[in-house]
Amino acid sequence: MRAQGEPEAAPEHDGAKRFFLWTIGCQMNEAESAKAAALLSRAGYLQTYLEREADVVIVNSCVVRQAAEDKVAGKLGALMDLKRRRPDVRIALTGCMVTGQETRLAERFPHVDLFYGPSQFDRLVRIAPELAEVDLDLADLPHYYDEGVADPNVTAFVPIIYGCNFVCSYCIVPYRRGRETSRPLHQIVDEVQRLVARGVREVTLLGQTVNAYGHDLPNHPDLADLLAAVDAVDGVQRVRFLTSHPKYMSDRIVQAVADLPSLCEHINLPVQAGDNEVLRRMRRTYTVEHYRERIDYIRRTIPGVTLATDIIVGFPGETDEQFQHTYELLGELRFDKVHVAMYSPRPGTLSNRWEDDIPRVEKKRRHTAIEALQAGLLTERMHGNVGRCYEVLIDGRSRERWRGRTRGNNLVFFDAPGDWKGKLVDVRVTDSTPWFMLGDAVGVHEYAVSGR
Ligand code: SF4
Numbered sequence: 001m002r003a004q005g006e007p008e009a010a011p012e013h014d015g016a017k018r019f020f021l022w023t024i025g026c027q028m029n030e031a032e033s034a035k036a037a038a039l040l041s042r043a044g045y046l047q048t049y050l051e052r053e054a055d056v057v058i059v060n061s062c063v064v065r066q067a068a069e070d071k072v073a074g075k076l077g078a079l080m081d082l083k084r085r086r087p088d089v090r091i092a093l094t095g096c097m098v099t100g101q102e103t104r105l106a107e108r109f110p111h112v113d114l115f116y117g118p119s120q121f122d123r124l125v126r127i128a129p130e131l132a133e134v135d136l137d138l139a140d141l142p143h144y145y146d147e148g149v150a151d152p153n154v155t156a157f158v159p160i161i162y163g164c165n166f167v168c169s170y171c172i173v174p175y176r177r178g179r180e181t182s183r184p185l186h187q188i189v190d191e192v193q194r195l196v197a198r199g200v201r202e203v204t205l206l207g208q209t210v211n212a213y214g215h216d217l218p219n220h221p222d223l224a225d226l227l228a229a230v231d232a233v234d235g236v237q238r239v240r241f242l243t244s245h246p247k248y249m250s251d252r253i254v255q256a257v258a259d260l261p262s263l264c265e266h267i268n269l270p271v272q273a274g275d276n277e278v279l280r281r282m283r284r285t286y287t288v289e290h291y292r293e294r295i296d297y298i299r300r301t302i303p304g305v306t307l308a309t310d311i312i313v314g315f316p317g318e319t320d321e322q323f324q325h326t327y328e329l330l331g332e333l334r335f336d337k338v339h340v341a342m343y344s345p346r347p348g349t350l351s352n353r354w355e356d357d358i359p360r361v362e363k364k365r366r367h368t369a370i371e372a373l374q375a376g377l378l379t380e381r382m383h384g385n386v387g388r389c390y391e392v393l394i395d396g397r398s399r400e401r402w403r404g405r406t407r408g409n410n411l412v413f414f415d416a417p418g419d420w421k422g423k424l425v426d427v428r429v430t431d432s433t434p435w436f437m438l439g440d441a442v443g444v445h446e447y448a449v450s451g452r
Contacts, residue, residue: 025062270310274329314363
C-alpha cells in the first residue's frame with residue numbers, strides 16, 4: 001500500500017505511453033490539438049481520456065476572455081495534484097496563454113514541464129523524446145489523428161492562415177499568434193485530399209482572418225482561388241470557412257461561395273458593434289455602412305445564405321445609445337446566429353488602458369437583451385422551416401438521437417435505427433426551437449464519384 005504523500009507508480013498498461021489533451025477556445029486550438037495528437041500517435045503514444053493514466057498531458061489554452069483564462073488556471077491547478085502523486089508525468093501548456101509569458105508562467109505553475117507557443121510542435125520533443133524519430137512535417141497533416149480510429153470524424157478543421165495583422169483594440173490574438181502567415185495552396189489541397197480519403201466529408205478552412213488568405217504568398221492567390229481548388233478535390237461534399245473580416249469580404253470570395261457546389265451557403269462575418277464610434281475605438285477599420293453593404297451583397301449573390309456574426313457588449317465607453325445602435329442593426333439584418341460576449345479587458349491590449357467603465361450588471365443586461373432579440377427572431381424563422389426538407393450531414397449522436405447540420409449550419413436531430421454517421425440525409429423538419437430542428441429522415445444521398 002502507498003503511504004500518504006508517497007509518489008504513485010506509473011499506471012500499468014500494455015507498455016505504450018499515453019497522452020491526455022485538454023483544449024479550450026477557438027477552432028484553431030482544436031486543430032492544433034489534433035496536430036499534437038497526430039504527432040504523438042506517430043511516435044507510438046496512445047490517446048487516453050483519463051488524465052490519471054497519462055504519461056504526457058497537454059493543456060491547450062485560450063486567453064481571449066478572462067473566463068477562459070480562469071478555466072485554464074483552474075485546470076493547471078488541478079493537475080498539480082496529479083504531478084504530486086505521479087512526478088513522472090510530463091505536463092505541457094500551449095496556446096495563446098504562452099507566447100512571451102513563459103517566465104511568468106513558470107513561476108506561477110512550477111509543476112508544468114514545458115511551455116510552447118501555438119504551432120511550436122518541435123518543442124514537444126522535450127517531454128516526449130520519441131518524437132525525435134518522427135518527421136515533423138506531419139504537423140501539417142492533422143488527418144493522421146484519425147489513423148487507425150474505428151469511428152473517424154466526418155468533419156475536419158484545416159488551418160489555412162495563422163496569426164492576424166489587425167490590431168483590434170480589445171484583442172490579444174495578434175500579440176500571441178503573430179503576423180499572418182498563409183500555408184501554401186498546394187499543401188492545403190493535399191491535406192484535404194487525404195482527409196477525404198480518410199472519410200471526411202466536410203472541411204472547415206480556418207484562420208483568425210481567413211479571408212486575408214494568400215496575400216503573403218508568391219503570386220498572391222486569394223481565398224476565392226483556394227476555395228476553387230478545394231472544391232475541385234474529388235469527394236469533398238462540403239466546404240466552410242471561418243472567421244472572416246468585413247474588410248476582406250471581397251466580391252470574388254462571395255461569388256466563389258455562390259458558384260462552387262461544395263461551398264456551404266453560410267458565412268460568419270463578425271461586426272462586433274453597430275455604432276461607428278465604437279467600431280472606431282475598437283480599431284475594426286470599417287463602418288456600419290460598409291458592413292451593411294457587404295451583407296446586402298452577400299444576400300443578393302448567394303440565394304438562401306445563412307449569416308452569423310459576433311458582438312461585444314459593454315466595450316469601454318459604450319453608451320446606452322451606442323448599444324441601441326447595435327441592437328437595432330441586429331434587428332435590421334436578422335442574423336441566423338449571433339455570438340454575443342461581454343467585454344473583458346485583456347492585459348497588453350490597447351483597450352486595457354481605458355477604464356472598464358460599464359458595470360457588469362449593465363453588460364449582462366445588454367447581453368440578455370441581444371439574446372432575447374435573437375430568440376424571438378429565430379423562433380419565428382425556425383418555425384417557418386417546419387415541413388421543409390433539408391440536406392443534413394450526420395456527424396454523430398447526441399441526446400440519444402442522430403445529429404447533423406444543414407448546409408446553412410443549422411443543427412438537426414432525428415431518431416432512426418441503424419448507423420447514419422457520415423451520411424448525407426434528407427430530413428423533413430417536424431418541429432423546431434430557436435437553436436435546433438427535429439425531423440424525420442426521408443432519403444439518403446449517394447456520394448457521387450465527383451463528390452457532388
Ligand atoms: Fe483579434 Fe481583430 Fe485579429 Fe480578429 S481581426 S483576431 S478580433 S485583432
